[in-house]
Amino acid sequence: MSAGRVASIDIGTNSTNLLVCDSDGSTLQRIVTITRLGAGVDRTKRLDDDAIARTLSCLREYRSVLDELAVDRVRVTATSATRDASNGVAFLEAVEIATSSVPELLSGIDEARLAHLGAVTSLTVPPGFHLVIDIGGGSTELILGELVAGRPTVVAARSIDAGAVRLTERHFTADPPRPEELTNAIGDTYDLVDDVIREIPDVVRATHFVGTAGTIVTAAAVEMGQRVFDPAALHGFDLERAAVEDVFRTLATEPLADRVHNPGLPRDRADVIVGGLCVLVALMRRLDAPVITVSAHNLMDGVCAELLGAP
Template structure:
C-alpha cells in the first residue's frame, strides 16, 4: 500500500538513556513504537562529551530504525535530542553522523521545549484537571516539570535524571544508605528552588507521570510479566507504592534486582537513580498519587508533524 508523507509521520527521541521511535498514521494512530537503551549520556555529566562507544550504540540503533522507516513509501520524520546532547561539547560531530545515518539533522531541544512537547503528548491522551495539573517526565539526564490549567502555563527542566543521579551518587552495589540520602537530597534542593519560584506547582490537584523511570516503577508495582507501557496508561500509582518499589530495588544487588517482574534488564542499573528522583519529587509535593501516562514527547512531536494543536 502506498502512503503519502501526509499519512505517516515518525519521531525519534535521542535521549540520555534510550533512543526511541514512534510511527503514527493519521488514520490509524500509532502503528509502531520502539524503545532501545543506548545510554548516550554515559559519563557525559563528568566528561561533558559523548564517548565514541556511546555514539556508536545510537548510530547502530538508528540504522535499525532506518530499515523500519524504509518499509514505508513516504513519511515525515523529525529527530530530537535532549539532555546528553545539551551537555556535550562534541554534539555537532555526533549530529553529522546521525544525519548521515537517518537522513535528518537532529534538533537540539532546550529543557523548556522538551517539556512543552512532553506536555503536548500527555495532554492529548488524558482528561486533565483544569484547576491545575503537574506533569513530571523523568529522563536519563534531566527531569521536565510542566504545570497546566486549561493550557500549558509553565515548563521547566532540572538537571537530574536516572543516569545522571546514578553516576553522581550511587557507586556501591547495592547503594549505601548515605548515597541514597545524598541523591534524594540533591533532587529535593533543586525542586524546592523551583517550588519557591512557582508555588502553584505544589498546589496542583492532579499529578501525571510519564517516561521510562515512572513507567518502570508502575510496571514493577503491578509485577507486569511482559513490559508493556501502553497497558499502564491511566494507572494510579500511589506514593506508598512508589516508596515500596524504591525500598525493594534500592536494597537489592544488581544481580538480584534484574529478576523483578516489570523491570527491563537494561534499565536495572539506573532504575534506583530514577527512583531517587521520583521519591524526592513526591515527598516534596507531599502527593498521595500520580496518574501514569504512556504517551510522551514522541507523541508531542508526532502531533506537531500532523498539524495538531
C-alpha cells in the same frame, strides 16, 4: 496508503526511541532501545565514542524501519546528553547522515512542552493545576498546566539536571547503593525542586500529577508485576505514593544481580532505575503528591501530534 505517515526519533540520555504514526494518529510502530548515549557525560562533558557508535547503529536501523513503512515526515530530536556534551554538534552531524534528517537539539523548555502534549494525550485532566513529570536519563522536565477552554495548556515549565543515569553516576558507588548515597541523591533533587518552586510558586498548587517516560512507567510495571510489558494496562494507571515508596525500598536495597529478577523491570534499566526512583520519590514527597497517573505516551507522541497538526 502511506501518505501522511509521520515519525518521531528521540535521542535521549538513556535510550533512543522511535514512534511511527499513521495519518489518523494511530501507532504503527514504537521501539525503545537502550543506547546509554549519556554514559559518563555528567563527569566528562563529552559523549563517549562507544556510546556514539551504539546510538548511530540504532539510528541506522530506525532509518530502515522508516523506509519500510514509507514514512512521509520525520522529526529527529536530541535532549539532555547532547545539550551537555562538548562534542554534541559533531554528534548531530553524524545523526543527520545516519537518519537522512536534520536533527533538532531541543531546549529543556521545548522538551517539556512536547512531553506535556504527549503525556496528556487520551488522559482526562481535571480542572485546576496539573503537573506533568517526565523523568529522563539526564534531566527531568516539570510542566505545570491547566485547562484553558477545556484543553490542557502549559502554564510554565522547567528542566532540572536530575535523571536516572545522572544520579546513578553521580552518587552510587556501592551495590546496592548505601543509605547515605540514596539520601544524597534525593537531597540533590530536593534542592533542584525547591529552585523550581521559587521560580514558579504555583507548582505547589498542582492537584493532579501525570508521570511519563521510563522510570515512572517501569515503577508502575513493577508495582503491577507485569511479566510481559503491556503499555495499554499502564496508561492511566494511578500509582500511589505508598506504592512508589515500596518499589523504591525493594529495588534500592537489592544488589543488581537480584534486582534484575523483579517482574516489570527490564534488565537494561535495572542498573539505573534506583537513580530514577530517587527523583520520583523526592518529587512526590516535596510536592506532597498522593498519587501520580501514569501516561504511556511521551515526548514522541507530542512530536507526532504536532506533525499531524495538533494546536
